[in-house]
Amino acid sequence: MKSLPDALTIQAWARIARAQTRLFGMAESALKAAGLPPLSWYDVLLELWRAPGNDLRQFEIGQRLLLPKHNLSRLIDRLESAGLVERQPCDEDGRGHVVRITHEGVAMLRRMWPIYGDVIERELGAKLPRKEIRALASTLGKLLSPDLPARSGPLPNY
Amino acid sequence: MKSLPDALTIQAWARIARAQTRLFGMAESALKAAGLPPLSWYDVLLELWRAPGNDLRQFEIGQRLLLPKHNLSRLIDRLESAGLVERQPCDEDGRGHVVRITHEGVAMLRRMWPIYGDVIERELGAKLPRKEIRALASTLGKLLSPDLPARSGPLPNY
DNA sequence: TAAGATTGAAAACTCAATCTTT
DNA sequence: AAAGATTGAGTTTTCAATCTTA
Numbered sequence: 001m002k003s004l005p006d007a008l009t010i011q012a013w014a015r016i017a018r019a020q021t022r023l024f025g026m027a028e029s030a031l032k033a034a035g036l037p038p039l040s041w042y043d044v045l046l047e048l049w050r051a052p053g054n055d056l057r058q059f060e061i062g063q064r065l066l067l068p069k070h071n072l073s074r075l076i077d078r079l080e081s082a083g084l085v086e087r088q089p090c091d092e093d094g095r096g097h098v099v100r101i102t103h104e105g106v107a108m109l110r111r112m113w114p115i116y117g118d119v120i121e122r123e124l125g126a127k128l129p130r131k132e133i134r135a136l137a138s139t140l141g142k143l144l145s146p147d148l149p150a151r152s153g154p155l156p157n158y
Numbered sequence: 159m160k161s162l163p164d165a166l167t168i169q170a171w172a173r174i175a176r177a178q179t180r181l182f183g184m185a186e187s188a189l190k191a192a193g194l195p196p197l198s199w200y201d202v203l204l205e206l207w208r209a210p211g212n213d214l215r216q217f218e219i220g221q222r223l224l225l226p227k228h229n230l231s232r233l234i235d236r237l238e239s240a241g242l243v244e245r246q247p248c249d250e251d252g253r254g255h256v257v258r259i260t261h262e263g264v265a266m267l268r269r270m271w272p273i274y275g276d277v278i279e280r281e282l283g284a285k286l287p288r289k290e291i292r293a294l295a296s297t298l299g300k301l302l303s304p305d306l307p308a309r310s311g312p313l314p315n316y
Numbered sequence: 317t318a319a320g321a322t323t324g325a326a327a328a329c330t331c332a333a334t335c336t337t338t
Numbered sequence: 339a340a341a342g343a344t345t346g347a348g349t350t351t352t353c354a355a356t357c358t359t360a
Contacts, residue, residue: 004275009283012291013181015298020178021224022302023171059320066179071351073322078350095320095359117162124301125167132297133170139294140173143285144180217342229329231344236328253337253342319360327352338341 027119034115037082037108040075042116045084045109048101055100057090084108185277192273195240195266198233200274203242203267206259213258215248242266 005013028039047064048056056064062072076099079085084105087097101109124133163171186197205222206214214222220230234257237243242263245255259267282291 002272002276003279003284004272005279005283008288008295009278009291010275012295012298013278013282015295015302016174016178017182018224019298019301020174024175025224057320066176066183068352069319069321070323070353074350077322090320093320093360095357097321114160114162117168118160120167120171121161121163124171125163127301128297130166132300133167135293136297137166137170137173139286139290140170140177143177143282144173215342226330227343228331228345232328235344248342251338251342253335255343317360320358322357323355325353325355327350329348329350331348332346334345335343336341337343338339 023119023123026123027116030115030119031112036112036115039116041079041084042109042112044075044079045101045105045112048085048099049106049109053100055088055098057093057096058099059096061099079105181277181281184281185274188273188277189270194270194273197274199237199242200267200270202233202237203259203263203270206243206257207264207267211258213246213256215251215254216257217254219257237263 024039031038031042043065044061047061048054051060058072058076059069061067061076062069065072067075076085076087080087082104083102085099085101087099090096090098128136182197189196189200201223202219205219206212209218216230216234217227219225219234220227223230225233234243234245238245240262241260243257243259245257248254248256286294
């Protein structure tokens with residue numbers, strides 16, 4: 001049975017798409033202008049950096065970032081070619097690999113964060129009162145699956 | 159001068175990305191499962207359908223959808239091959255074309271909307287109280303350029 | 317059989333260069 | 339020179355098929 005949304009819901013939906021396109025497009029542009037890799041690299045590196053042993057199984061990265069496995073395979077290939085991560089055989093499960101962030105990968109994260117974070121602050125932090133940012137995060141949180149691993153976003157802490 | 163965002167702002171930022179990925183991924187899946195074209199087709203067709211004469215200049219579509227022109231060229235190619243739009247020479251400006259939605263294009267819009275709208279209602283409309291949806295739309299609106307053409311989102315009205 | 321991961325082929329996107337008209 | 343639009347080359351993503359191990 002199909003039930004259709006009202007105009008207000010449609011407007012909110014469209015603005016989620018529009019805001020994402022605009023904001024993340026700006027972040028990509030800023031990174032490219034600085035000669036740095038795209039956001040997808042940052043996301044993977046950050047997940048690895050935050051993981052307890054600085055490593056994760058490939059499928060765990062995919063779960064956290066909502067990426068399909070075939071896509072991830074080649075993304076990791078590129079990161080590996082650039083020397084930012086390394087693949088190691090997995091002891092517990094002979095099928096899979098463990099992906100670990102390298103020293104260079106951490107260095108890259110540190111170079112990217114000032115550029116990326118500046119865009120976040122300019123486009124979001126500086127544009128809304130703190131109360132409204134809190135409400136935004138809370139509302140969007142309700143739209144996300146609670147069964148997915150918790151993820152607080154790009155939070156380098158350095 | 160770079161100023162970095164606080165943890166709350168980062169969380170809100172990350173949730174915009176995550177919500178967009180999840181929600182629009184679901185819409186794409188639903189359309190594909192029904193054997194229908196992707197959202198990008200819907201977006202273009204809807205803009206044309208809403209335009210006064212059922213047509214727009216190509217660059218106008220690009221402005222409304224935040225798409226670069228080289229990308230749009232081939233998207234319109236695909237829509238044209240599928241018979242959903244047609245390109246006509248432009249009287250006022252010899253450089254450009256006018257893109258008009260065809261009868262089949264409107265029919266496609268009508269077939270896609272029940273599928274797409276159902277996802278919007280399920281994933282957004284049904285999950286949040288109306289007051290919160292209103293606040294969400296309002297907040298996200300503040301993050302978007304006011305100089306861009308107004309766009310209220312997918313609103314078929316039929 | 318299913319899960320983790322990879323691969324080839326095709327589709328789509330990006331970037332820079334190009335063409336035409338303003 | 340600038341704007342609207344297209345095109346070729348290269349990169350990335352998507353889809354389906356495959357491989358290995360659980």
